[in-house]
Amino acid sequence: MKKTAQLSLLEKTIKELGYTLRFEKGNFVGGECRLREDNVVVVNKFLPLEGKIYTLANVISKINPSALSPDIVKIVDTVVDNSLFRQEN
Numbered sequence: 001m002k003k004t005a006q007l008s009l010l011e012k013t014i015k016e017l018g019y020t021l022r023f024e025k026g027n028f029v030g031g032e033c034r035l036r037e038d039n040v041v042v043v044n045k046f047l048p049l050e051g052k053i054y055t056l057a058n059v060i061s062k063i064n065p066s067a068l069s070p071d072i073v074k075i076v077d078t079v080v081d082n083s084l085f086r087q088e089n
Contacts, residue, residue, distance in 0.1 A: 013069075014060065023052075025044065029047065030055040031058070032059045057076045061080045
């Protein structure tokens, strides 16, 4: 899967989980936060494509919803070293 398709899929998943996704400029990488009553994921818009993918995958791995698509699990497992997303055989 191309990196642009991965980023689009991650963005769609974040939005489906009820988070507002914002790409902002600043001196930060990104992550999730709570702004008033809204759950927000902020990503530095000047990051390279791989950095944006890592940031979104990292947020999804921390949220850890139960009904993720296999494509999302594969992306998160590949990008983020997180044992929660690894399937034990």
